Amino acid sequence: MNILVIDDSALIRAMLTRTLTPIGAVHAPGDLEGARDLLGFHTGQCDMDVVLLDLEMPERDGLSFLRDLRAHPHLTDLSVIMVTSTQETERLDDAFAAGANDYVTKPAHDNVLRARTLNGARLTRALRAAKDRERDLAAANAQLERLSLTDRK
Numbered sequence: 001m002n003i004l005v006i007d008d009s010a011l012i013r014a015m016l017t018r019t020l021t022p023i024g025a026v027h028a029p030g031d032l033e034g035a036r037d038l039l040g041f042h043t044g045q046c047d048m049d050v051v052l053l054d055l056e057m058p059e060r061d062g063l064s065f066l067r068d069l070r071a072h073p074h075l076t077d078l079s080v081i082m083v084t085s086t087q088e089t090e091r092l093d094d095a096f097a098a099g100a101n102d103y104v105t106k107p108a109h110d111n112v113l114r115a116r117t118l119n120g121a122r123l124t125r126a127l128r129a130a131k132d133r134e135r136d137l138a139a140a141n142a143q144l145e146r147l148s149l150t151d152r153k
Contacts, residue, residue, distance in 0.1 A: 001023060001024030001025065001049045001050070001118075001121045002024060002025050002027065002047050002048045002049050002050075003020050003023075003024045003025065003026045003027065003048070003049065003050055003051075003052065003117060003121075004027050004028075004035060004038055004039065004048045004050070004051045004052070005017060005020070005026060005027070005028040005051075005052045006028075006029075006032070006035045006051065006052065006053045006054060006062075006065070007028075007052075007053075007054040007057070007083060008054060008057040008058060008059060009054075010030065012054070012083070012106065013028040013030070014028075015107075016028065016052060016083070016113070019108075019110045019113050019114065020052075020113065020114065020117055022114070023114050023117065023118060024049070024117075024121070027048070031059075032059060032060055032065065035065075039051070039069060039072070039075060039078075040072075040074060040075075041068075041072060044072070044074050045074070046074055046075060046078065048078060049078075049079070049120075049121040049124050049125065050078070050079045050080075050081065050117055050120035050121045050124060051069070051078060051079070051080045051081065052081050052083050052104075052117065053065065053066060053080055053081070053082055053083065053100075054082075054083050054084070055082045055083065055084035055086065055091065055095060055103075056084065056085070056086070062082065062084075062095075063094055063095060063098050066080060066082075066095065066098045066099055066100060067098050067099070069099070070098065070099040076099075077124060077127035077128050077131060078124055079101045079102070079119075079120030079121065079123045079124045080099065080100050080101055080102075080120075081100070081101060081102045081103060081104060081116055081117065081120050082095045082100045082102070082103040082104075083103070083104055083106060083108070084103060084104075084105055084106065085105065085106045086105075087105060101120055101123060102116050102119070102120060104116055
């Protein structure tokens with residue numbers, strides 16, 4: 001499992017990496033451009049299974065980054081867990097409206113963090129599998145349509 005941690009605090013990135021390493025490969029770039037590269041903003045290819053995204057960063061608000069992430073079609077099925085020190089309902093509502101799948105509050109209990117991360121990765125895999133099945137079904141239906149047209153002639 002590939003886990004992407006996006007947080008402006010080196011201390012939080014280190015803590016999340018330490019906690020999540022037992023369940024997967026943690027990628028924790030120190031800047032947003034590194035996160036964009038890992039998410040395939042420029043290439044359309046992403047190997048991440050789940051993202052933990054800081055809600056409030058001084059460089060750029062986590063919500064605006066999440067909105068950019070969701071604007072990329074290849075990332076619509078990627079689970080995003082907001083990491084926040086706030087429990088303000090309005091901020092969390094905004095995060096869910098922008099496309100977040102879950103959230104954890106800082107400091108997160110290790111078992112809760114790992115469980116939510118695993119669930120997020122499972123959701124991503126399930127959505128990707130469903131998308132693959134839809135693509136396969138569409139291809140099979142197109143082939144059947146072509147064969148049906150050939151048989152009519």
